[in-house]
Structure formats: structure tokens, C-alpha cells
Amino acid sequence: MGRSPCCEKEHMNKGAWTKEEDERLVSYIKSHGEGCWRSLPRAAGLLRCGKSCRLRWINYLRPDLKRGNFTHDEDELIVKLHSLLGNKWSLIAARLPGRTDNEIKNYWNTHIKRKLLSKGIDPATHRAINEAKVSDLKKKEDQIVKDVSFGSKFEHIRNGLVCKEERVVVEENICPDLNLELRISPPWQNQREISPCTASRFYMENGMECSSESVKCQTEDSSSISYSSIDISSSNVGYDFLGLKTRILDFRSLEMK
DNA sequence: AAAATACTCAACCGCGACACG
DNA sequence: CCGTGTCGCGGTTGAGTATTT
Numbered sequence: 001m002g003r004s005p006c007c008e009k010e011h012m013n014k015g016a017w018t019k020e021e022d023e024r025l026v027s028y029i030k031s032h033g034e035g036c037w038r039s040l041p042r043a044a045g046l047l048r049c050g051k052s053c054r055l056r057w058i059n060y061l062r063p064d065l066k067r068g069n070f071t072h073d074e075d076e077l078i079v080k081l082h083s084l085l086g087n088k089w090s091l092i093a094a095r096l097p098g099r100t101d102n103e104i105k106n107y108w109n110t111h112i113k114r115k116l117l118s119k120g121i122d123p124a125t126h127r128a129i130n131e132a133k134v135s136d137l138k139k140k141e142d143q144i145v146k147d148v149s150f151g152s153k154f155e156h157i158r159n160g161l162v163c164k165e166e167r168v169v170v171e172e173n174i175c176p177d178l179n180l181e182l183r184i185s186p187p188w189q190n191q192r193e194i195s196p197c198t199a200s201r202f203y204m205e206n207g208m209e210c211s212s213e214s215v216k217c218q219t220e221d222s223s224s225i226s227y228s229s230i231d232i233s234s235s236n237v238g239y240d241f242l243g244l245k246t247r248i249l250d251f252r253s254l255e256m257k
Numbered sequence: 258a259a260a261a262t263a264c265t266c267a268a269c270c271g272c273g274a275c276a277c278g
Numbered sequence: 279c280c281g282t283g284t285c286g287c288g289g290t291t292g293a294g295t296a297t298t299t
Contacts, residue, residue: 015268016293038284054285055268090287105288106266 013047017056021046025053026061059102066098070107078104078112083126 013021028044034057037050046053070078074096081092089101089108096104108123116123 017267036284050284051270051286052268058286059267087288101287102267110265 011047012049012052014052017048017060021048022056022061025057029057029061055102059100062100064098065100070099070111074099075112078108079116079126082108082112082123 024044024046028040032043037054040046040050040053041048044053048056077095078092081095085091087105089105093099093101093104113123116126117129120129121127122129
């Protein structure tokens with residue numbers, strides 16, 4: 001049986017987009033906005049399927065796209081996010097303004113993968129390929145675990161609550177076995193049950209990032225409060241999350257739908 | 258200069274998730 | 279609950295371009 005195709009394949013243009021098609025798509029979206037990709041091509045007078053239009057807009061025509069080479073910082077961020085999220089290109093792209101998932105995916109496959117391999121790092125696992133290094137790495141890793149367990153804990157007060165957090169600097173190539181398990185937890189029901197000492201928490205309330213459980217974010221529509229949270233449950237991930245310096249991850253982009 | 262090879266990246270394809278009737 | 283339609287994601291392809299032989 002099978003499903004009917006997303007659009008009529010006959011009489012549809014395929015392949016590279018022409019300048020005229022681009023102009024039609026851009027002007028249509030400018031006056032009508034994004035959405036309803038299935039009906040868009042007909043409405044815009046394009047002989048393309050909706051999928052193709054969506055892709056063209058998102059990956060190429062959107063006005064907020066950055067273009068140009070990736071910076072060193074972007075490079076590092078992609079590697080770090082990939083070590084955390086894997087091939088979740090859309091999530092990674094959400095952390096890089098002006099970059100698309102397709103662009104990052106291509107860049108990963110053509111540049112970063114090779115770069116990591118040349119450094120002796122398996123791009124899939126972010127672990128050292130060379131087995132001889134394993135024991136040495138293990139020692140360093142154990143030291144880091146000790147540091148996390150016994151050192152550099154600090155306390156601070158947020159909105160009347162004492163928060164204990166652990167600081168860890170993730171050094172590239174030194175702790176490739178670091179467990180960076182990411183869990184997306186169900187809506188936060190009883191916040192008090194969770195020890196603030198073992199996890200750094202970020203949560204979303206109506207699309208606004210919060211970092212403390214006692215703070216209610218101000219929203220325009222307080223009648224429809226909904227929570228979703230990202231729980232970085234590994235105890236070795238702390239304030240300096242993934243070594244991303246002072247940049248706290250913006251989990252707005254990770255908000256559960 | 259021409260052919261072969263490597264590389265890049267826009268675009269396509271198939272699938273899963275979700276919404277809706 | 280089920281079937282269908284739509285959207286978005288990740289993997290893959292292949293045309294165009296650059297580099298090497």
C-alpha cells in the first residue's frame with residue numbers, strides 16, 4: 001500500500017533553483033510568512049514541492065543566514081556540542097546563530113571529521129583512536145574525577161536558595177571517556193526533590209530560560225505556564241558547562257515541543 | 258592542456274513524530 | 279484507537295568546482 005507522496009512528482013522542477021524561483025519564493029514568504037509548505041508552491045506559482053521550498057528557504061534564502069567560513073569559535077563549539085548531542089544537527093544549529101543544520105552537517109563531514117581524525121580522535125565517539133594513549137588518558141581522567149569529587153566545589157546564593165555547584169574544565173583530548181549523558185526530563189513536577197548539589201538545572205517557562213528553581217520567569221501570558229527542563233545529570237558537568245567558558249547554554253532551542 | 262581525482266555543498270529522499278479528523 | 283496529512287530531521291547523492299597527475 002504505502003503512503004501517498006508528499007506532492008505530485010510529475011511536472012515538478014528538481015535540482016538547482018533558478019534566480020527567478022528564488023525571487024518568487026522570497027517575495028511570497030515576505031508577504032505571507034512561512035508555513036503551510038504544502039500549499040505554498042502553488043500559491044507562489046512555483047513548480048516545486050513544499051519540501052523543496054522549505055529547504056531552499058531555510059538553508060539558503062532566509063535573510064538571517066550568516067554565510068562565509070566558520071570561525072574558530074564556531075568550530076570549537078560544534079565539536080563540543082557534537083560530543084554532547086551527537087548528530088543532532090538541528091540542535092547544534094540552534095546554538096549557532098545564522099547557521100543551518102545542513103551547513104553544519106556538511107562542514108562536519110568535510111572539515112571537522114578530518115581534523116579530528118588527524119588529531120587521532122574518533123569523530124563518532126570523541127575518544128582517542130590510539131590505544132596506546134588509553135592508559136595515560138585514563139590516569140588523567142581519574143585525576144579529573146578526583147578533582148570533581150573533592151575539589152573546587154563552591155556555593156552561592158540564588159534568590160534565597162543555597163546552591164552548591166561543581167566546576168570542571170573539560171579539556172579537549174584529555175578526557176574523551178567523560179560521560180556527558182544528556183537527559184531531557186519530563187515536565188518538572190516537584191522541584192524540591194532534586195538535590196541542587198548533583199545537577200545543574202536549566203528550565204524553560206513559556207520559552208524563557210530560568211536558572212533557579214525559586215524564580216518564576218515573567219511572561220506575558222502567565223495563565224499557560226508550562227515547564228520543560230534539561231537535566232544535566234552527570235555530576236561532572238557543572239557551572240562551566242562543557243568548558244563553554246562563560247556561555248551558559250541557551251536551552252530555549254532544546255525546549256521540548 | 259587534458260584527464261583523472263578529490264572536494265564541496267545544495268538538494269533530494271525516506272523516515273519518524275505529531276496533529277487532526 | 280486508527281488512518282492520513284504535514285513537517286522536520288538526518289543520511290545520502292550528485293553536479294559543479296578545484297586540485298593533482
